Amino acid sequence: MSLLEDNVMGEYLKKCVRCGQCRYVCPVLEVAGKESASPRGKVFLAGLLQRGEVKPGPQADRILSLCLTCGACAAECPSGLPVDTIIKSARNLSASVHPHSPHRIMQRSLFSKLRTLEKFPGFMPLLRYAMAREYGLKPGSPARSVLPVITSPKRRKPRIRVGYFLGCATNYILPGIARSVVGVLTHLGCEVVIPPTSHCCGIPLVTAGEAEAAARLLEINRRSFKSFKLDAVVTDCSSCSFHLTDVGLYSVNSQPVYEFSEFLVSALNPDKPHGPLSGAAVACHSPCHFRHGRKLSRQIRQIIDIIPGIKVVDIPGGNSCCGGGGTFSLTHRSLSDDILQRYTGRIKSAGIQKLVTVCPSCIMQISRGLRSQEIPVCHPAEMLHASYRLPG
Amino acid sequence: MPQIKDHYLARAMKKILDPSRVIEDDLERTIYSCDSSFLSAQSRYLPDIVLLPRSTREVSEIMIFAFENSIPVTPRGAGSGETCGCVPAKGGIVMDLSTWNTVEEVDAQNMQAMVRPGVVHSRLNEHLGRFGLFFPPDPGSTRMCTIGGMVANNSSGMRAVKYGTTEQYILGLEVVLPSGEIIITGGKNCRSLKNVSGINLTKLFVGSEGTLGVITQIRLRVWPRPRARGIAMASFDKLEQAPVAVLDVYKAGILPSGIEILDQSAIRAINLYRPEINLPSCEAILLFEVDGNPASVHWEGEQIAEIMRKQPARVEWSTDPQRMAALWQGRSVVAAAAARLRPDGTRVFAGEDICIPLNKVAESLRIIKSLGEEYQIQVVAYGHIGDGNIHTALVINPDNPDEVDRLGKLVDKIHRLAIDLGGTTTGEHGVGMVRSAYSLLEHGNTLEQMRIVKTALDPKGIMNPGKIY
Ligand SMILES: Cc1cc2nc3c(=O)[nH]c(=O)nc-3n(C[C@H](O)[C@H](O)[C@H](O)COP(=O)(O)OP(=O)(O)OC[C@H]3O[C@@H](n4cnc5c(N)ncnc54)[C@H](O)[C@@H]3O)c2cc1C
Ligand code: SF4
Ligand code: SF4
Numbered sequence: 040m041s042l043l044e045d046n047v048m049g050e051y052l053k054k055c056v057r058c059g060q061c062r063y064v065c066p067v068l069e070v071a072g073k074e075s076a077s078p079r080g081k082v083f084l085a086g087l088l089q090r091g092e093v094k095p096g097p098q099a100d101r102i103l104s105l106c107l108t109c110g111a112c113a114a115e116c117p118s119g120l121p122v123d124t125i126i127k128s129a130r131n132l133s134a135s136v137h138p139h140s141p142h143r144i145m146q147r148s149l150f151s152k153l154r155t156l157e158k159f160p161g162f163m164p165l166l167r168y169a170m171a172r173e174y175g176l177k178p179g180s181p182a183r184s185v186l187p188v189i190t191s192p193k194r195r196k197p198r199i200r201v202g203y204f205l206g207c208a209t210n211y212i213l214p215g216i217a218r219s220v221v222g223v224l225t226h227l228g229c230e231v232v233i234p235p236t237s238h239c240c241g242i243p244l245v246t247a248g249e250a251e252a253a254a255r256l257l258e259i260n261r262r263s264f265k266s267f268k269l270d271a272v273v274t275d276c277s278s279c280s281f282h283l284t285d286v287g288l289y290s291v292n293s294q295p296v297y298e299f300s301e302f303l304v305s306a307l308n309p310d311k312p313h314g315p316l317s318g319a320a321v322a323c324h325s326p327c328h329f330r331h332g333r334k335l336s337r338q339i340r341q342i343i344d345i346i347p348g349i350k351v352v353d354i355p356g357g358n359s360c361c362g363g364g365g366t367f368s369l370t371h372r373s374l375s376d377d378i379l380q381r382y383t384g385r386i387k388s389a390g391i392q393k394l395v396t397v398c399p400s401c402i403m404q405i406s407r408g409l410r411s412q413e414i415p416v417c418h419p420a421e422m423l424h425a426s427y428r429l430p431g
Numbered sequence: 432m433p434q435i436k437d438h439y440l441a442r443a444m445k446k447i448l449d450p451s452r453v454i455e456d457d458l459e460r461t462i463y464s465c466d467s468s469f470l471s472a473q474s475r476y477l478p479d480i481v482l483l484p485r486s487t488r489e490v491s492e493i494m495i496f497a498f499e500n501s502i503p504v505t506p507r508g509a510g511s512g513e514t515c516g517c518v519p520a521k522g523g524i525v526m527d528l529s530t531w532n533t534v535e536e537v538d539a540q541n542m543q544a545m546v547r548p549g550v551v552h553s554r555l556n557e558h559l560g561r562f563g564l565f566f567p568p569d570p571g572s573t574r575m576c577t578i579g580g581m582v583a584n585n586s587s588g589m590r591a592v593k594y595g596t597t598e599q600y601i602l603g604l605e606v607v608l609p610s611g612e613i614i615i616t617g618g619k620n621c622r623s624l625k626n627v628s629g630i631n632l633t634k635l636f637v638g639s640e641g642t643l644g645v646i647t648q649i650r651l652r653v654w655p656r657p658r659a660r661g662i663a664m665a666s667f668d669k670l671e672q673a674p675v676a677v678l679d680v681y682k683a684g685i686l687p688s689g690i691e692i693l694d695q696s697a698i699r700a701i702n703l704y705r706p707e708i709n710l711p712s713c714e715a716i717l718l719f720e721v722d723g724n725p726a727s728v729h730w731e732g733e734q735i736a737e738i739m740r741k742q743p744a745r746v747e748w749s750t751d752p753q754r755m756a757a758l759w760q761g762r763s764v765v766a767a768a769a770a771r772l773r774p775d776g777t778r779v780f781a782g783e784d785i786c787i788p789l790n791k792v793a794e795s796l797r798i799i800k801s802l803g804e805e806y807q808i809q810v811v812a813y814g815h816i817g818d819g820n821i822h823t824a825l826v827i828n829p830d831n832p833d834e835v836d837r838l839g840k841l842v843d844k845i846h847r848l849a850i851d852l853g854g855t856t857t858g859e860h861g862v863g864m865v866r867s868a869y870s871l872l873e874h875g876n877t878l879e880q881m882r883i884v885k886t887a888l889d890p891k892g893i894m895n896p897g898k899i900y
Contacts, residue, residue, distance in 0.1 A: 053829060054770050054777045057467040059511040059575040063551065072452075072483055072530035074510065075459040083462050098458050115574075117767035118777075119704070 041286050042250045043121075043128040045089065051125060052086045054118045055079070061112035061122055066360040067105050070377040076105045078112035078122045085129035095133035103130050104371070107364030107378075108246050110331035130248025146366075147252045150243045153207055157181065163211075170212055174403050175410055182210045182217035183233065190221050190231045197230035199306070202269040204260075204283065204296060206276035207239045208399035216399060218431055219424035220275045220299060226427055227307045234263035240274075242282040243365050257286055264289040271306065273297045275418060277398045278365075281332030298329060300338040300397055300419050312426035315348030319392040323351065324405065324416075325358045326398035339397055342419045346426045356385050363404030375404075383408035395419050440480055440502070440524075447484075447492045452530075454481035463525050466510040466517050469779035469838075470865050472829065476518045478505070478525035485531045487605060487613055487647045494645065495611030497524055497893055504609070505895045506641040508548065508580030511572045513780040514863025516584065516640050520897025526645060528579050534558050537653075541622045543602060544651045548579025564653045567594035570859070571763050579646050584861040585638035589689040589762070590720070592817035594654075596859070598637040602626070605648035606636055609889040619650050635884070640861050641895040643888050657722035660688075661732040661750040662758050665739040666713040670694060670800075672742050673715040674792040677816055679738050680719065685731050689720040690817030691762050694796070696772060697813040697824075701761045704768035708761040711745065717816070718762055762813070769811040769824035778811070778824045781865065782842030785849035786858030787819040795852055799823055799845060806841040808834070820858035847872075862899045870899060 043051065061078035062068055068077040084102055087093040103126055112122040134143060156162050170176045182205060191197055201224060209216045224231050237260050241253035264272060272289050274280050274296055283296035303309050323339040330336065343351055362368065362378030386394060386409065394409065394416045396402060406416045444453045454460065463481050465471040484490045497504045503523030510517050519525050532549035539562045546555060553573040559565050570576055570588040587596035603619025617633035618626040636643055667673050673692055680687065693716045702710055710716060721731040736746045749755055769778040787795045796812055803810035814822035823845060827834045846856040846869055856869045870878050882900050
């Protein structure tokens with residue numbers, strides 16, 4: 040849901056009965072403990088801000104920042120409040136009052152101007168250095184610089200023409216995922232188009248309450264995709280899929296912007312690969328925007344299940360938020376680490392050799408938590424790519 | 432708050448607790464001014480400081496300091512209460528106990544468990560489930576309320592008909608008194624399931640709403656989980672038929688684990704919220720839940736269905752876990768779903784918990800309906816009809832002062848009606864601030880005896896002042 044107008048927000052806020060049921064599912068509350076970290080507390084604060092009882096400012100920002108925008112609370116709320124959207128909209132209230140604070144300018148510039156920044160000679164080396172330090176990852180060249188705008192299937196006529204929304208984290212940090220996505224989709228008969236002028240989907244900006252900057256990106260993205268005739272749009276990242284479906288990137292009969300595994304299951308019905316992957320017990324992690332945002336559930340597993348040699352194992356206690364939340368893991372490192380450790384503790388106890396998920400940001404965060412265990416975290420496209428024995 | 436400077440208080444508290452568990456920030460304290468009562472939404476009772484203790488020693492040291500300096504202390508669980516119970520009426524310290532949430536022991540051989548106060552009810556039952564056990568009281572707030580809050584409010588819920596209220600499952604307590612002294616009640620330090628040694632102080636603290644001391648450890652009695660469940664749903668054309676049907680089931684010698692009623696507007700609200708539950712449209716629905724072993728569940732289900740058909744009512748009997756979960760969930764979401772009946776309105780928790788003698792339930796429902804019409808306020812009635820505990824969800828636009836005014840009058844009428852019919856203003860949620868005006872009416876000169884007990888344990892009146900008495 041895109042950010043709320045003031046009056047709509049007021050109507051929602053009225054419906055909060057302060058029952059506290061949302062407390063049950065909030066990963067931040069679980070580690071922070073205090074009521075101001077709970078969804079209810081932040082909704083209460085949003086009400087104070089909306090009614091002018093409290094002025095926007097650093098104090099309110101600090102409380103509102105205690106949120107991963109995972110959406111678990113919204114799925115839980117019996118009164119039907121879109122709690123995460125309310126929190127983002129409250130951040131927007133604050134952003135519109137203090138638009139020129141240094142961190143806001145920095146955040147806005149970073150995500151609005153990534154495509155310009157990438158042209159600076161120092162950008163990629165700096166990113167590589169930061170990623171190697173933080174996650175032990177060594178990103179190669181950005182995916183866009185090595186993948187063609189249009190890739191057609193080799194031996195047959197395309198069944199379908201697909202726009203590939205290439206997310207930022209995949210492009211710059213995990214480009215191998217993009218190669219696998221293009222490889223698998225073309226193997227399954229799609230012609231894949233990566234519009235050259237597409238940008239960041241805008242979710243980091245919406246999350247930060249930067250509604251206007253996000254709207255500008257959306258316009259750029261709409262134009263980029265409109266210039267191609269496409270049957271569907273697919274992305275490798277469940278957060279991009281959630282956000283772009285929500286705001287309506289490119290609606291062909293209001294189709295969603297498909298998440299990769301969703302697209303395979305619902306549109307392509309992929310054939311069983313022949314290449315077994317060596318004896319791996321694998322668990323699937325469903326990212327929050329996959330589960331709560333897009334309300335998807337079994338698609339990742341359905342894809343992994345067709346790969347020979349793989350045994351899918353449940354994570355004891357089920358799926359949880361990994362604590363990444365985009366920039367949350369940088370701004371609230373200690374809380375983020377606590378959330379991550381609780382989760383990786385359970386993942387380790389599953390006795391798996393690999394974890395698979397559909398969000399590059401989750402891949403980075405969970406990799407950080409599982410680094411010492413040597414349990415790699417990968418995207419289903421990479422596993423299919425390997426199992427189909429595709430080149431590259 | 433008397434004589435004591437805030438910074439002095441904060442400094443003293445940081446010597447007892449890790450500073451990360453001491454909250455001084457204005458806004459964060461403001462957020463602690465509410466629970467789910469409508470009164471707390473309309474007023475701002477701010478604590479001077481919020482503390483998150485995690486040991487009996489910490490709680491005791493806080494109380495010693497508060498006692499010496501006459502600072503009010505209000506214990507708080509999850510803040511799901513509906514009475515302003517955990518709201519600091521006189522400022523001072525709020526002790527948020529919700530992060531102290533360890534299940535310390537499950538003694539399956541002796542059918543008991545030991546917990547700290549912040550354990551959330553449904554997490555406790557998840558944990559006990561691994562041992563084939565459960566803690567029977569089951570409030571609708573299972574996913575939020577803490578065991579400490581349940582003990583303090585003597586909470587119960589949908590299965591109170593058969594399993595009773597929290598007090599029946601408390602073997603003993605550890606309590607920190609207002610002076611900071613730590614005491615043990617009942618069988619807290621022994622493992623027997625029965626214990627009549629000494630005056631029953633456990634029962635004194637159960638339901639004391641945080642006004643006598645801070646509950647820091649709880650020994651619970653737990654039960655084996657029933658092997659089977661079934662739900663019979665009966666729909667009636669006339670509201671008055673439903674309470675009669677309940678009595679007929681009892682007369683037939685059947686004790687269901689839960690009997691819930693939904694009136695016409697509650698049915699509509701659920702269907703608006705979760706159309707897939709698809710409740711039949713009628714004046715009232717009764718949900719009978721039976722549990723036990725598969726054979727007895729089957730037999731009791733058949734008997735109930737037969738009794739219902741004679742009313743006459745239409746009956747759906749189900750042992751399908753999915754359908755049962757949907758029906759039970761429909762009942763449990765109605766508290767909040769009631770707001771769906773009015774796009775510009777919300778459900779408010781006020782006058783929501785009366786408990787009426789079984790033979791007066793039909794009459795009370797009729798009167799409440801006409802009171803709603805008189806004050807032009809939408810009333811959604813549902814609740815634990817099996818023990819006469821009726822929840823009246825009032826749906827208003829809280830931004831309209833005239834409606835808020837009419838709401839106040841209606842709530843007063845509902846509370847007085849309950850007392851007139853030989854019932855009480857509160858069956859399970861408690862008194863707190865919102866019903867203290869009726870304490871004298873309900874208890875007469877016994878209220879004075881309650882005050883004497885309170886003063887004996889809390890001579891300075893620092894423990895959750897402004898509530899009950
Ligand atoms: C949607 C909804 C449904 C509900 N359904 C039910 C129901 O079916 N049955 C029912 O009985 N109640 C119900 N309630 C009311 C409420 O959930 C219960 O009263 C619950 O037990 C309160 O627990 P809490 O942890 O939220 O306590 P709080 O609201 O935080 O506190 C309640 C009282 O307990 C005191 N207290 C809390 N912890 C301690 C402690 N450790 N030591 C001393 N005092 C303490 C507080 O001072 C306060 O007076 C419902 C509430 C909601 C919002
Ligand atoms: S669950 Fe919904 S209604 Fe209840 S406190 Fe949270 S936001 Fe408010
Ligand atoms: S969106 Fe997630 S992190 Fe944010 S308040 Fe809701 S449950 Fe907590």
